[in-house]
Amino acid sequence: MEPVIVTRGLTREYEGGVRALAGIDVSVEEGEFVAVTGPSGCGKSTLLNLLGGLDRPTAGEIELGGRRVDGFSEARWAHVRRDELGFVFQFFNLIGNLSVADNVELPGLLAGLSAREARVRRGELLESLGIGELADASPTRLSGGQQQRVAIARALINRPKVLLADEPTGALDSASAREVMAVLREAHDERGQTIVLVTHDARVAARADRVLAMRDGAVAHETRLEQGDATSVSRLMQLEV
């Protein structure tokens, strides 16, 4: 497997000497699902924003799809974000006076898809995310879980190399969080979507292939998770009668 993202010594310092990231080395394989966890303020969002070109490192390198991108101008980053990355945040940021369908198709059209292709992809995505019947609805009338699924469809319309998600379940009740997690799991397990996801929710992190635990701007610990063995549930549960 090729790494899709590689960072070397990735560092972000703010004026006044706050070191939000202190030299991070990570590598994300194609098709891998990496969760980033850690206490508030440890640098998770800073890392994700640097990977997505929403912020610039003060030192260190970023490779995306095999080439250096850390020195890119804002204009080149804008293309990278549009064509190669998908973003999902805690708040959905859907456009209230556009339909669900238009919200999802818009970034496709901006990236140069034909109207027909954008419509076909949007139809498939909404269907696979279980919200096919909401295409004509206004996002303002949807539940949080439904809005986040629309935001995920929007993030996937250009078939990004990497989906970057910052606390995608952070604003949701637990039932909606489950729905959103189910569609992310499916995107990864069934369609091989590479995902880097920041979360403080252990249940969400437990779905990843690898969990990076951050402390004070550094990766303190890394955990690889194995697919569960369904027959071990009785051992896990240890129910006694």
Add this chain to the structure above:
Amino acid sequence: MRFPLLALLAGGPAHGYELKQALEQRFGSVLPPINAGQIYTTLSRLERDGLVGDDAVAQNGRPNKRVYSLTEAGRAELGGWVADATPAARLKDDFFIKLVLARAAGIADPAELIARQRDAYLQALRELDDVALTTNGDETAALLIEGAALHLEADLKWLDLCEQRLGS
């Protein structure tokens, strides 16, 4: 196993084998394999204590089959079990004992112990989540798995607290 067997017999007389099957049917995938011997041992203790009775049913060419049923005393005993609240799970935590003592003796890095424990809980959570995907409408199993997952989430939060207070 005493009260579960009494509770099953409240539904009507049954053979030992039927009781085993009924337990497996109700708790299916989440219950470790049940040892038939344990069922028969428990039934004979219940009988000794006067909580169940048994009738022998003749079978062609085979030993008599025993059909167990609840006695009045058994019904009263069962009533008490059903009526009483079940005590909250006590905090039995081998890890915490290990953490405190290993830290005091200086024989392990507490942060590393906590990280390793977190790995194990995360993996367990993953396995529960994977198996939850296979319950296919088995509500009993789904509910039990959800309960176990909530416990693990609490354990993980508690590890965060241990890290803050004892992690160095």
